[in-house]
Every structure is written in structure tokens, then in C-alpha cells.
Amino acid sequence: MPSSCKEIRAALAQCLQESECVMVQRHTAAECLREPLASTLPTKCQQLKKGYGECKRGMIDMRKRFRGNLPAGFKQIEHADKTGEGYQLYAGRSAFAGTRGETDGNEKEPQDWREAENERYRAQRAAEAAAGSTAGKS
Numbered sequence: 382m383p384s385s386c387k388e389i390r391a392a393l394a395q396c397l398q399e400s401e402c403v404m405v406q407r408h409t410a411a412e413c414l415r416e417p418l419a420s421t422l423p424t425k426c427q428q429l430k431k432g433y434g435e436c437k438r439g440m441i442d443m444r445k446r447f448r449g450n451l452p453a454g455f456k457q458i459e460h461a462d463k464t465g466e467g468y469q470l471y472a473g474r475s476a477f478a479g480t481r482g483e484t485d486g487n488e489k490e491p492q493d494w495r496e497a498e499n500e501r502y503r504a505q506r507a508a509e510a511a512a513g514s515t516a517g518k519s
Contacts, residue, residue: 385436386433386436386437386440389432389436392429393429393433396422396425396429397410397413397426398410400423400426401421402418402422
């Protein structure tokens with residue numbers, strides 16, 4: 382369980398190293414995480430900071446003591462950034478990920494499996510009857 386936050390911690394460290402606070406203004410990463418410099422960080426770094434805090438808090442949450450803390454898959458977050466799919470920074474998949482698509486309520490209902498089987502059976506019988514009638518002519 383202590384390693385469940387290592388991926389998001391590494392992502393936060395990487396984001397801080399690439400931020401203007403560290404690169405241009407030459408502050409340490411620890412200084413950049415404290416106010417008033419924390420508000421100057423890019424939105425992505427602020428989100429990672431919040432997610433890392435929630436991850437660490439989740440490690441001592443008694444409601445999660447059996448299942449453990451869910452690690453944030455930063456690789457999945459980067460993939461979501463590139464593809465444009467929605468994501469939550471922490472706590473698993475997005476509520477809207479993997480949905481079927483948008484609907485307007487006028488979609489055709491899927492065919493009942495029994496009707497599909499009946500149609501398949503009728504088509505098979507018709508094919509057998511056609512094969513039998515051509516075999517009788519030869």
C-alpha cells in the first residue's frame with residue numbers, strides 16, 4: 382500500500398521540474414508547492430498536487446483498509462489527454478468513460494434473441510429446401 386501513490390508522486394515531481402516556478406524563477410520544488418507560489422503553478426501541477434494529497438489521505442482512510450488505496454494510473458491520464466477522453470485525476474475511471482454514445486431516445490430497440498434464432502432457422506430450412514429441389518432435378 383505505501384507504493385500506491387508513487388506514480389502520481391513521480392508525475393507531480395516531473396510537472397514541478399518543468400514548471401516556470403522551478404525553471405525560470407529558480408525556486409525549489411518544495412517552495413513551489415507552498416503558497417503563494419502554489420497558485421502560480423500550471424493547472425496540471427495543481428491537479429496533481431491535489432490528487433497526491435487525496436492519495437496520501439486515502440492511505441489512512443479506514444474505509445479503504447481492506448481493498449487498499451487505488452493508484453492513479455498516470456499513463457492512462459496522459460493517454461486521455463492525447464485522445465480527449467474525460468478522466469478523473471484520482472479514484473478510478475471517469476464516470477463517462479466507456480459509455481455507449483450519445484442517444485436521443487429514438488433508437489431502434491435491439492432484436493430479441495428468439496426472433497433472431499427463428500429467422501436463422503427459417504433461412505436454414507429455406508436453403509435446405511432449395512438445395513433439395515435442385516438435387517431432385519439433376
